[in-house]
Amino acid sequence: MKYRNFGKLGIECSAFGIGCMRFPMKKNEDGVNTVDQEIANEILHTAIDNGVNYIDTAYVYSDRQNEKAVGTALKGGYREKVHIATKLPVWDVKSKEDMYRLYEEQRANLQVDFIDFYLIHSLNLGQWKRLRELGVREFLDDLKKQKKITYACFSFHDNYDAFEQILNDYDWDMCQIQFNYMDINNQATIKGVELAGSKNIPIVIMEGLQGGRLANVPGSVKKVFESYKEKRTPAEWAFRWLCNFPQIGTVLSGVTNLEQTYQNLETFDKTGVGIMTHEELEIVDRAREEYMRRIKVGCTGCRYCMPCPMGVDIPGIFGTWNEAYKFRDDISKNGHYNRILNDGHGANKCVACGKCMEKCPQSISIPEMLRQANCELQ
Numbered sequence: 339m340k341y342r343n344f345g346k347l348g349i350e351c352s353a354f355g356i357g358c359m360r361f362p363m364k365k366n367e368d369g370v371n372t373v374d375q376e377i378a379n380e381i382l383h384t385a386i387d388n389g390v391n392y393i394d395t396a397y398v399y400s401d402r403q404n405e406k407a408v409g410t411a412l413k414g415g416y417r418e419k420v421h422i423a424t425k426l427p428v429w430d431v432k433s434k435e436d437m438y439r440l441y442e443e444q445r446a447n448l449q450v451d452f453i454d455f456y457l458i459h460s461l462n463l464g465q466w467k468r469l470r471e472l473g474v475r476e477f478l479d480d481l482k483k484q485k486k487i488t489y490a491c492f493s494f495h496d497n498y499d500a501f502e503q504i505l506n507d508y509d510w511d512m513c514q515i516q517f518n519y520m521d522i523n524n525q526a527t528i529k530g531v532e533l534a535g536s537k538n539i540p541i542v543i544m545e546g547l548q549g550g551r552l553a554n555v556p557g558s559v560k561k562v563f564e565s566y567k568e569k570r571t572p573a574e575w576a577f578r579w580l581c582n583f584p585q586i587g588t589v590l591s592g593v594t595n596l597e598q599t600y601q602n603l604e605t606f607d608k609t610g611v612g613i614m615t616h617e618e619l620e621i622v623d624r625a626r627e628e629y630m631r632r633i634k635v636g637c638t639g640c641r642y643c644m645p646c647p648m649g650v651d652i653p654g655i656f657g658t659w660n661e662a663y664k665f666r667d668d669i670s671k672n673g674h675y676n677r678i679l680n681d682g683h684g685a686n687k688c689v690a691c692g693k694c695m696e697k698c699p700q701s702i703s704i705p706e707m708l709r710q711a712n713c714e715l716q
């Protein structure tokens with residue numbers, strides 16, 4: 339495993355970090371959907387046995403059961419080998435007391451004495467201002483002082499200006515951003531990477547494959563990658579590109595099975611700062627240009643928008659729509675969309691209440707895009 343510099347913290351973490359958000363779910367004996375603990379154990383143990391030392395979870399993942407599953411998997415000596423990162427669910431915070439209550443609940447879920455990286459989850463400027471008023475900075479200082487957390491951090495979904503403001507507003511130990519070769523001008527942007535780097539604040543990357551989209555690229559993008567002399571998967575190109583940046587610490591990948599875990603372990607072993615040649619960087623630029631022509635909506639399938647009060651399958655519809663564009667299928671009379679409609683989860687059910695938009699990290703105009711999807715896909 340390659341280890342990477344965490345800037346001002348003076349520590350090194352594995353280049354590959356396990357993002358636990360996408361662990362598969364299955365029904366338990368009571369018919370309740372829970373994390374498939376067997377697969378979670380398999381993924382985490384394999385990764386850690388092969389040198390991964392950074393594990394990312396959050397209170398809200400897997401219907402709020404992810405932290406517990408991670409805590410369970412890390413028993414038996416694994417916890418001591420890793421840095422655990424989890425996130426305060428800002429949506430549940432109405433007071434400073436809520437922050438302390440949620441922290442203690444999270445620590446109990448994880449079955450640990452302290453949390454290494456404690457992040458304020460999914461900050462945008464509005465949330466940051468609200469939480470700052472509630473005293474989140476003092477809360478973080480206090481947890482650090484009490485050694486209940488080691489590092490005070492945030493994960494981010496907004497634009498560059500918001501990122502700059504938040505980054506400059508507290509003495510952060512780390513920031514987690516969405517970044518990949520398609521998002522150089524989106525979210526924190528490449529300027530945000532440089533800004534954090536200039537302050538020596540380590541960066542952890544999420545959505546490095548845009549939730550899997552960059553692993554499954556359309557044929558024309560694949561052809562661009564295949565024009566290079568060495569054979570690499572699209573996922574390898576995406577991770578290699580990220581690890582080329584000196585400012586970037588760990589790159590999370592939300593693996594869903596053991597095969598992806600092994601593939602990524604191998605891929606990250608071949609990465610490094612500044613190792614991409616001019617020719618390779620040009621290939622990624624060409625792949626980006628080609629991809630841009632084929633995307634309809636920037637949904638990464640994170641499901642933060644769900645559940646929709648009207649039962650609309652928002653990520654399912656956007657995924658179907660993008661797939662149709664990506665592969666230039668006949669966009670209308672889409673079979674998959676018809677199934678969603680027949681199941682009562684179609685875009686026709688949207689009443690534009692806007693609840694989803696408050697939570698969408700990508701700031702997608704969801705009701706408007708649903709309206710368009712509904713017109714185009716049938």
Ligand SMILES: NC(=O)c1ccc[n+]([C@@H]2O[C@H](COP(=O)([O-])OP(=O)(O)OC[C@H]3O[C@@H](n4cnc5c(N)ncnc54)[C@H](OP(=O)(O)O)[C@@H]3O)[C@@H](O)[C@H]2O)c1
Nearest residue numbers: 357358359493544545546547548549550553590591592594
């Ligand atoms: N803080 C936040 O606001 C926030 C938001 C989003 C994510 N996160 C965290 O960041 C982590 C990483 O983000 P992400 O899950 O979106 O990561 P990602 O790496 O962009 O996407 C993960 C998906 O990529 C596919 N994949 C992974 N390795 C692959 C491989 N070798 N070959 C082919 N496909 C591969 C899998 O999709 P398939 O299973 O479909 O094949 C997997 O579910 C999350 O798990 C979560 O812990 C945090």
